[in-house]
Amino acid sequence: MITDIAIIGGGASGLTAAIAAKEADRAAKVTIVEKLPRTGKKIIASGNGKCNLSNLKLSEHNYHGSVNAVDIIEKMPDYTSFFTDYLGVLCVSGSEGREGGIYPRSNSSNTIVNAMRMKIEELGIEEICGCEVKDIICEKDGFTxxxxxxxxxxxxxIIAAGGYAAPTFGTDGGVMRILKNMGYKTAKICPAVAPLRISPDRLKGLKGVRVKGEISAVSCERILRTERGEMQFNDNNISGICVFNLAYLFSEFEGKLSLxxxxxxxxxxxxxxxxxxxxxKSRGNLSIExxxxxxxxxxxxxxxxxNSIDRPMTDKISTLKNNEISAVANCIKSLEFEVCGCSPWQNAQSTMGGIHSSCVDKNLQSRLHKGMYLCGEILDTAGDCGGYNLQWAWSSGMLAGGSCGKSLKGAGK
Ligand SMILES: Cc1cc2nc3c(=O)[nH]c(=O)nc-3n(C[C@H](O)[C@H](O)[C@H](O)COP(=O)(O)OP(=O)(O)OC[C@H]3O[C@@H](n4cnc5c(N)ncnc54)[C@H](O)[C@@H]3O)c2cc1C
Structure with a gap:
């Protein structure tokens, strides 16, 4: 089978790249090669089926890794130009009280996927689904x-095959391994936008508890990052968006990270x-429990x-000494948990690490293989929870696809 532009992966970045490539070179034959029976499956699952597709508050603080994601996002058309003006999808901000988050007005991720699939059909882009790429051979005039x-x-x-997160959606890092064998440098990988593992002994008695507060990632007494929100205690991990946004730090601070x-x-x-x-004074007769x-x-x-007072829980509150009251206050203000691991890939929404920025130029063309472009989660950038990862996928897909289409057109095929 022969095509002009092949895209490995029919996820958020691959679908966008296909559209951008075809728009840049209408005469090109563009083909999406997708391992799963259908494209866009992870988009459908995103944002609990509502697709948090971007965020109004977007800065360098929200992206982690060697790739300068914000620089690329700011250069590309924003979500209104792409989704509303181009694809006809009405978007709103702040659904579900998630300040700054952008969602389709319909509150359904299917709206996004349907709009993209219809555009792909209209442009005559070919989709080959159920087709897994096992290897890439570089030829003199292209790739096999x-x-x-x-x-x-x-x-x-165009390589848009995602990372390792949520392997049920086709992303098991297979293409990242192929690229590594081809000489691509990768940054250390760990689950991002994910719970953090804590020893079950330390969490005994807390299973199912949800509490709003402030949570910091700490290493050797240095506060690395602080988030506010609801944390949820489980058997062997702490989850919640505020914790998800700290998970990427595990790759750098493994073995010396606490919450x-x-x-x-x-x-x-x-x-x-x-x-x-x-x-x-007022409840002195009750037990300290x-x-x-x-x-x-x-x-x-x-x-x-x-965890703060070492004596029988049946003792009366009135018997508490001042230092015991202080110990309880300390525990409430700085309850510490040592992080003993990151969560399994199936519980993660994104990948920290990936193909290093030094492997691509400003148009996301590979520096190792001319004519090859990379976009989306496979590259070394992980966004926070809140629409940042999808925004990166759309923007990098637009850039890689557009540059690829233009280069083919420029070469006169
Ligand atoms: C449950 C869940 C909810 C999420 N919710 C949000 C959200 O609301 N907002 C947000 O910003 N981000 C969210 N994310 C993260 C976001 O969905 C991803 O960062 C984004 O989809 C990545 O896009 P991508 O195109 O790079 O990769 P993917 O969407 O992962 O697509 C990669 C595609 O490549 C295909 N593929 C892989 N290997 C091969 C191969 N060898 N051959 C052929 N095809 C292959 C895969 O099957 C897949 O379809 C969520 C993630 C998950 C798992």
Whole structure:
């Protein structure tokens, strides 16, 4: 099978790259090669089926890795130009109280995928689904993709095969391994936008507890990043968007990373101590197990007291000494958990690490193989939770696809 431009991967970046390539060279034959039976499956699952496709508040702070994602995003058309003006999808911001997040007005990710699929059909872009690329051979005048059934020859190649996160959506890092064998440098990989693992012993009694607060990633007493939001305690991990946004730090600080939670960030320590001293007066007859039941759900309230005071829980609150009250306040303001691992890939939404920025030029063309372009999650950038990863996928897809189409047109085929 022969085509002009082949795209490996029919996800967010691959579909966008295909559209941009065809728009740049209407005469080119553009073919998407997708391993799964249909394209766009991960987009459908995104944002709990609602597709948080971008974010109004976007800065360098939201991207991690060697690729300068913001620089590329800012150069490309924004979500209104692409989704509303070009694809006809009405978008809104702030759905579900997620400040800054952009969603389709329909509140359904299917709206996005359908609009993209219709554009792909209208432009005459070919899709070969159920076709896994197993290897890439570089030829003098293009590339041969070794696939599970037939091989595909192309003049230009766009790699949009994603990373390792959520392998049920076709992304098991297979193409990243092929590129590594071809000499591409990769940055250290770990799950991003994912829960962080904590020893089950340390979480005993907390399973199912959700609490709003402030959580910091800490290494050797240095605060690396602080997030606010709801954390959720599970058997062997802590999750919640605020934790998801710290997960990428595991790759750099593995073995020396902790999470420190402030469960009452709006109450200064002194105020909290006075509040607890007042409880000692007003609820003095109750057992110390009840000390915090006016502030937190029971399991969390008991957990904090047990972790800060070493005496029978049946003792009376009135018997608490000042240093014990201080210990409880300390625990509430800085409850620390050592991170013992990252979550499995199936629980991750993105990949920290990937093909290093030094392997591509400003148009996302490979520096190692002319005519090959890379976009999306396979490159070394991971965005925060909140629309940042999809925004990178669309923007990098537009750039890689557009540059690829232009270069083919410029070469006069
Ligand atoms: C459950 C979930 C929810 C998410 N929600 C959001 C959200 O709301 N907002 C947000 O910004 N981000 C979200 N993300 C992250 C975001 O979806 C991804 O970062 C983005 O889809 C990456 O796009 P991509 O095109 O680079 O890769 P992918 O979307 O992963 O697409 C890669 C495609 O390549 C195909 N492929 C892989 N290997 C081969 C091969 N060898 N041969 C042929 N095809 C191959 C795969 O089957 C896949 O279809 C979510 C992720 C998950 C898992």
């Amino acid at each position: 993709l070794i696939c599970n059934d037939e091989n595909i020859r192309c003049k230009r190649l 420190k939670a402030d469960l009452l960030p709006d109450m200064p320590w002194n105020e909290l101590k006075s509040y607890l001293e007042n409880i000692r 009840e000390l915090l039941t006016g502030i937190f759900v029971k399991n969390l309230a008991v957990y904090i007291v047990k």
